[in-house]
Amino acid sequence: VRHGPALAIALAVGAVGGAASANEAFLRAEAVPVIRARGALPKAPDDAAWSAVAPTEVWVAPQRTVRLNDRDVNPRADAGQPARVEVRALSDGTKLALHLTWADRTEDRAPPDESARFGDAVAVEMPLEYGAGRRLPYVGMGDERAHVLVAMVRATTSGAPRAGTYVAAGFGSLTRAPLSWMEMAMAYDARAAVWRATFVRPLRAPEHDAGRALVPFAIAVWDGGARERGGNKSLSRWRVLHSTDAGVKPEPAYLAELAYGYGPGDAGSADRGRALVESTCVACHRFGAKQIAPPGMAPDLTHIGVIATWAYLRDSITQPSEVVVPGLRTTPMPWFSVDDKHQKHSKMPSFTNYTKEQLADVLAYLKSLGVAPTQSKESSR
Numbered sequence: 082v083r084h085g086p087a088l089a090i091a092l093a094v095g096a097v098g099g100a101a102s103a104n105e106a107f108l109r110a111e112a113v114p115v116i117r118a119r120g121a122l123p124k125a126p127d128d129a130a131w132s133a134v135a136p137t138e139v140w141v142a143p144q145r146t147v148r149l150n151d152r153d154v155n156p157r158a159d160a161g162q163p164a165r166v167e168v169r170a171l172s173d174g175t176k177l178a179l180h181l182t183w184a185d186r187t188e189d190r191a192p193p194d195e196s197a198r199f200g201d202a203v204a205v206e207m208p209l210e211y212g213a214g215r216r217l218p219y220v221g222m223g224d225e226r227a228h229v230l231v232a233m234v235r236a237t238t239s240g241a242p243r244a245g246t247y248v249a250a251g252f253g254s255l256t257r258a259p260l261s262w263m264e265m266a267m268a269y270d271a272r273a274a275v276w277r278a279t280f281v282r283p284l285r286a287p288e289h290d291a292g293r294a295l296v297p298f299a300i301a302v303w304d305g306g307a308r309e310r311g312g313n314k315s316l317s318r319w320r321v322l323h324s325t326d327a328g329v330k331p332e333p334a335y336l337a338e339l340a341y342g343y344g345p346g347d348a349g350s351a352d353r354g355r356a357l358v359e360s361t362c363v364a365c366h367r368f369g370a371k372q373i374a375p376p377g378m379a380p381d382l383t384h385i386g387v388i389a390t391w392a393y394l395r396d397s398i399t400q401p402s403e404v405v406v407p408g409l410r411t412t413p414m415p416w417f418s419v420d421d422k423h424q425k426h427s428k429m430p431s432f433t434n435y436t437k438e439q440l441a442d443v444l445a446y447l448k449s450l451g452v453a454p455t456q457s458k459e460s461s462r
């Protein structure tokens with residue numbers, strides 16, 4: 082069949098329409114808009130000005146990918162459920178202020194220099210480098226090839242929270258990187274049983290640029306009352322700060338990359354995907370009630386739908402050695418080997434034999450893991 086010019090134009094318009102709707106759907110589901118502040122930026126977590134900004138829900142789920150050797154915490158981590166953090170972002174054109182609110186029934190504070198007691202804590206993570214053509218770092222603290230900047234603040238008994246900035250390149254690789262320009266604060270509201278925290282920084286700093294149209298970020302929350310610390314925490318997936326300020330250049334190519342999963346055909350049937358996953362992947366992975374694989378053989382996927390983006394899941398399945406989870410190499414069953422060129426090779430076979438539809442089905446099922454029905458507003462498209 083030879084298409085006439087009219088049909089060719091109609092097809093082209095259709096394709097553009099699909100991309101535009103994917104971008105819009107992505108921004109609706111994943112972006113936190115950076116709002117232009119009318120006056121001075123509020124810096125205190127309990128500043129009333131924050132209530133005038135509409136919040137965006139960001140879900141976090143207990144980290145179960147790697148089971149840490151921490152008998153005190155693991156049973157609670159296993160019982161933990163995904164939770165919601167409200168995020169607000171304001172800018173005055175020079176600075177960026179992030180505001181986080183999350184529920185916590187107990188106010189837990191630790192002495193500033195004690196590691197055996199656990200204070201409630203929160204962190205914001207951003208890739209050091211990002212943009213079109215650049216894969217996002219592993220969301221749990223980055224990886225060797227893509228580092229992250231971490232700003233963390235922890236409640237202490239001395240009143241002033243303990244705040245620090247770090248650069249990380251994988252689990253357990255936190256290196257202190259003092260950045261004097263990062264201002265952090267947290268405050269507990271006993272009446273509402275919530276913590277509120279603020280992170281205020283220049284949009285553009287020599288060490289890190291957050292003054293762009295699309296800035297990926299992720300959040301981690303520690304509940305000191307549940308003895309969470311270090312790698313035992315709740316974690317979000319990569320989300321994105323979205324600025325439409327006049328001085329900020331839009332990044333359509335990056336947007337199109339990030340929006341994978343939101344286009345027509347990217348997501349298939351979760352029911353069909355479940356059948357594929359339960360026939361193949363359960364041999365190595367544990368998730369939810371399907372705990373057939375030996376523990377520690379591969380990452381636990383119980384909450385993977387909360388923590389992973391569509392693009393990360395796609396790459397995990399089709400090119401596992403490109404996105405190797407920087408797991409601890411001390412586990413009895415290493416998740417990867419390293420060749421003499423320092424290249425990592427995943428122990429997971431790449432599933433390149435899937436058809437486009439089968440891949441879409443598996444992705445739809447993985448995206449449903451750990452996602453509570455109350456999150457469906459965010460995840461249904």
Ligand code: HEC
Pocket residue numbers: 146357358361362363364365366378379380381385394397398401402404405406415416417427428429430432443447
């Ligand atoms: C032979 C064992 C094995 C099989 C079978 C297997 N995987 Fe994996 N998988 C692994 C290992 C080991 C890792 C960690 C190393 C890495 O990142 O590749 C992993 C990592 C992953 C990750 C990243 C997890 C995270 O926490 O970031 C996803 C997603 C994943 N696998 C999905 C699947 C799916 C879906 C299937 C079935 C289609 C599957 N795997 C089959 C061993 C396996």
